[in-house]
Amino acid sequence: MERAEIHELSAAYALDALDASELEAFEDHLARCAECRENAASFQAVASELAYEAEAPAPPQALRERILADARREQPKVVSLPRRRWAFPVAATAAVAAGCAAVGLAFWAADLSQQLDEQRDAAHLSEEAVAALAQADTRRIPLDGANGVLVVDDETGKGWLVVLGLEEAPSAKAYEAWVIEGDAAVPAGLFSGGGVSTVVELGAPVPEGAVVAVTVEEAGGVRQPTQQPVFISGEAA
Amino acid sequence: MARGLAHLSDEALVALVARADEEAFAELYDRFGRVAYGLALRVVRDPALAEDAVQEGFLAVWRSAARFVAERAKASTWILTLIHRRAVDLVRREQPRRAEPLELAPHPTGDDTEEEAWLRLRRTRVQEALRRLPDKQREALELAYFGGFTQSELADRLGEPLGTIKSRMFSGLASLREVLAQGELEEEGWREPRSTS
Ligand SMILES: [Zn+2]
Numbered sequence: 001m002e003r004a005e006i007h008e009l010s011a012a013y014a015l016d017a018l019d020a021s022e023l024e025a026f027e028d029h030l031a032r033c034a035e036c037r038e039n040a041a042s043f044q045a046v047a048s049e050l051a052y053e054a055e056a057p058a059p060p061q062a063l064r065e066r067i068l069a070d071a072r073r074e075q076p077k078v079v080s081l082p083r084r085r086w087a088f089p090v091a092a093t094a095a096v097a098a099g100c101a102a103v104g105l106a107f108w109a110a111d112l113s114q115q116l117d118e119q120r121d122a123a124h125l126s127e128e129a130v131a132a133l134a135q136a137d138t139r140r141i142p143l144d145g146a147n148g149v150l151v152v153d154d155e156t157g158k159g160w161l162v163v164l165g166l167e168e169a170p171s172a173k174a175y176e177a178w179v180i181e182g183d184a185a186v187p188a189g190l191f192s193g194g195g196v197s198t199v200v201e202l203g204a205p206v207p208e209g210a211v212v213a214v215t216v217e218e219a220g221g222v223r224q225p226t227q228q229p230v231f232i233s234g235e236a237a
Numbered sequence: 238m239a240r241g242l243a244h245l246s247d248e249a250l251v252a253l254v255a256r257a258d259e260e261a262f263a264e265l266y267d268r269f270g271r272v273a274y275g276l277a278l279r280v281v282r283d284p285a286l287a288e289d290a291v292q293e294g295f296l297a298v299w300r301s302a303a304r305f306v307a308e309r310a311k312a313s314t315w316i317l318t319l320i321h322r323r324a325v326d327l328v329r330r331e332q333p334r335r336a337e338p339l340e341l342a343p344h345p346t347g348d349d350t351e352e353e354a355w356l357r358l359r360r361t362r363v364q365e366a367l368r369r370l371p372d373k374q375r376e377a378l379e380l381a382y383f384g385g386f387t388q389s390e391l392a393d394r395l396g397e398p399l400g401t402i403k404s405r406m407f408s409g410l411a412s413l414r415e416v417l418a419q420g421e422l423e424e425e426g427w428r429e430p431r432s433t434s
Pocket of ligand 1: 006007029033035036
């Protein structure tokens, strides 16, 4: 039986003022209590502002080298995309990303949810996508390089891309979606963008650990991506 | 910075780090290494231990970036939380002279870089916000966050019931949140400089 007091620990948690057993109990509780999760997140944001109150002399240069060397030693650690083909297209997305970057993804994500809500009435989204977004067991994974999310239904692996304000693809070109797992890219649909929102039901399942990327290709589509992605999702972990 | 990482948001960098991008990781370190070190030093009060805390904290960033959810927190909050957790773990294990004044070796302040000016601005902002809190709330926040004390240790140390300590931390963070939010409104248009190198 859990005591009611456990709900009072979000501030102490954010300040790291719980001892080991309290911490374990509270993290257990966090997994089950949305209100405490929200409180803890908000308090952590405030607590981390306190970090700036400490005087901050420059750390030794050797520390930087050590940390980067440690990280390099731990490569590769995740599904890695072939570097040459998939090296993140910073140049291509910088302009698009600037929009998100300025606002900050956290706020942007909240904003996106609101925009999506507003558009339900306007029937810009297919019923299926709306249903998917409304389900508790779908996950929304933010996109890098575009204002949108990848929605994945964990049970079926079914995925949707929901993108707001995506420019129309150039003439004789189309956007092509890819589900990328390891080195393999599976074509998952063509679409043209334009309009307020773009919803793409992916033609291939999105397994755990995969990412979804979108490139601009010839209008009829290609079998393997020939271009750098214009946007890409986080991992469907 | 050939790839123009400086223009990416912190959150976009974390997304790249989740894909094991070393350059993005270096850029994140360059953005947060200094404040992380200052925080760790303030908590552990020993330069070598502070380096350990920063190193372990950044490696936690590297390893767990794929689990970061941008919808739930800012990247800066997530990173500083990881650093703080490591620093507190270390100080509890090593028990150096907690909450005693720290003699910092003087560091050169001659040429004020853009980064230093930015950090000083943020520092002033937090200091002013803290000053507007009731003394007892401020004391509880500082002892917990910088002293690394647990809530029970704080209750002992201050000779107050645990419930009192809990509610001071709770109200302290809530007031700080409010004061900082007010400050943000007043400073609209105020932006973080990106690359400084
Ligand atoms: Zn709760």
